[in-house]
Amino acid sequence: MQSHSWKILMVIAALAAVLIIVPHTGSFVILLVTRALAFSILVMSLDILLGYTGLASLGQAAYLGIGAYTTAILATKYNVGLGWDFWLVILLGILFGAALAAVFGLLAIRASGVYFLMITLALGQCVWGLAYRWNSLTGGDNGINMRQRPKFGGIDLANEMTFFFLVFGIFCVALLLMYTLVRSPFGRSLAGIRERELRMQILGYNTWLHKYIAFIIAGAFGGLSGVLWAHTAGIVSPVNVELTTSVDALLMAVLGGSGTLVGGVIGTFIVFGLREFLSTLVPWWQYVLGVVYVATILYLPTGLMGIPERLRQQRAGGDRVVKKLAPVT
């Protein structure tokens, strides 16, 4: 349990560092960190499916989409969500994300492995197709421009710093909730399903139900990230729900290390950092990103967070007597 407490301390330290340092940097960094924080909620939701339940989804962006489009449509067409009712929209984003996942999950959860990849791809494309073509509702290819940020109780979210604090706060709450989830009995049951679903069934778990609930929870957090993303990015368009966005999230989760929650956040920050930062310095940054992805997948499947464990194994491999499966007659 020692390493556990260490990890928690490091996470708290990192969060504190972000909270203290970022406000003193320029607006470019503040904006970048805000965007990364919002997107990393989506990536963490994907990690719950991928790293903890063993389900790789190619359509998680759909939930970001429903949260974002709900926010945008309510704000621009009905003037809802720009005052105290911003919190109502947050709630709606979460509910709609969960509801969409509840519907999609009925179709998807029966599948596993490659079939799950493909069915989530198809479902994600359904949402994209509607976003792209239902011009009257979603603005089609042009998307919806968010004209203003909410203002309530003397707090004006148009101020980048204030907005950063809000997103940071919500991010911390989301992280805490998801952390509690994965350490809870339900969360542990997901890990069991990932490791040996058949055994779990024999032990008395209704694994379909557990996976379904996990899928809905991931959708709920996805919806939350969508609400924040709409306000962070200032525009909601079909790009937010296209396949490449879902794939991005998946790659970020794997890069940082799936099954660690925090790994997803690290992966998000690295990619966003490379994208926004490196892109201004060198024209070949995309190749760096591509090579990093490929190298991680080939040589570091447990991601960056998995490095300490790999080092430990390599060091231990020499002097520890690894008891192998020795079938005796």
Added chain:
Amino acid sequence: MNLNFWVIQTFNGISYGALLFLVGSGLSLIFGVMRIVNLSHGSYFMLGGYVALTVIWTTGSWLLAIPVAAIAIALLGLAMERIFLRQLGFDPLRQVLLTVGFAFLFQQAALDLWTGNNFDINPPAALSQSIPVGGIFLPLYRVFMIAIALAIGVALWLVMEKTRIGAQVRATVDDAQMARGVGIDTSRISMMIFSLGAFLAALGGVIGGAFLGIYPGLDFEMLPIAFAVVIIGGMGSLGGAAIGALIVGLADNFGKALFPEISYFTLYAPMALILAVKPTGLFGRE
């Protein structure tokens, strides 16, 4: 909406389906043999078109561009399978991620090599006319597309059904472990099929280039549609790919013409439903 409308839309749907058959059959075979979700398939389609463009710009020959582009991309696919995918073994997630990582690299390379402009691959004047058929003018190029797809389809069918290697491929699709058990070199088959898939996709890219254009983003636009073809038609089944391509081609055309607001939805929703009920696709075999 008179009869002409229906005839034209059906014809357009069939010709689009012809193109989709080229892209989809390769993907279907790759999935059937290797159980890989190949997310770089769209890239092969796009790169085929780009390479063809370069051939046309340097030699002026459209006819030459077709085989050169297809073979070049086939080699690219071969290299990717042999050097990278092979290492991963059977691991659906990592395979998917690897193929998509490469897709991103290809996308960037294409942008750098050919700029972000929209290009058309212009076929020779001979094919650009329309021929009158029973009162309607049908573009000859579309007829050409259908002809090519038919020719390729027949060729593939002959190889699959009548040759020994085709039998080996079919055995591997049915049960890879069993196939290895009877001495079939499934890694060699995998390599060949992956390369063939890239070849067909690139061919599609060249031929489709006159009709869709070649531009950045084409790769990820074509990819989900190719998957729709594979799912609806069934994984690993050539006949299924043909039927799936036809269905998707027609649905896409009619959808856009009649229900433009939900046209993509009408394409992907059936795909999701089919996957939910019969994961291997309508005509797929497990």
Added chain:
Amino acid sequence: MGEDTATSSQTPVLELKGLSKSFGGLHAVRGVTFRIMPGDRKAIIGPNGAGKTTLFNLITGIFPASSGEVLLFGRNVTGWASHRRTAMGMARTFQVTHLFPRLTVLDNVLLAIKGLRPSKFVMWRFMSSYRDVYDKAHDLLEQASFLDRKDTEVRYLSHGEQRQLEIVLGLASDPKILLLDEPAAGLSSGESVEMTKFLTKLDPKLAILLIEHDMDVVFDLAHSISVLHFGEVLETGAPEQIKNSQKVQEIYLGTG
């Protein structure tokens, strides 16, 4: 024999009626019928491929039966999903170790204990706050002399230790009937003796159905033995009867 200990007022823990399973043309299990009462210790033996593990898979709900019935405590559970059968008091171990490799021994046991508890759906408390579950895990591991390994990841355990853990997981849900699929598979003779001792010391009210090749284990543990051959029950009887049966010797020596 199992039937001897049956009294008309007691419900069998497990009852099979004409249970059969075919895979295409292959009849893996044919018309198996028997009863297990509380406290019975029954072994199923037979050459490889006789259908023993398939029989277990039918009883535990992993495969659907082609025909016949499975009854748990008098209830027809044929067609029930595995987790529902477990809820009725059944537990099972696997011939090929089916543990959770990247979780610790303790985590494995905790999952097993939680299997039938409604609190497995709780998302707002840490698992570590359930002291009663931890205490029970502690007791189970202590009973199996496994406590010192509790924080080791299962993939680092020796084969013998993993087989031992399989049984611990089987006991975690306080089952009324425990199905053991070749518990001694791959164990050294010393380890098998230890394991047999452990099994004989279990609650006498617990019914055990055992698949085993190791005859020492079978004769030490079983009150009744059924011999399975090509999916059919060839003979059932007390250990002595089976030991001396010519039919049984024939199938094992290949002359049957």
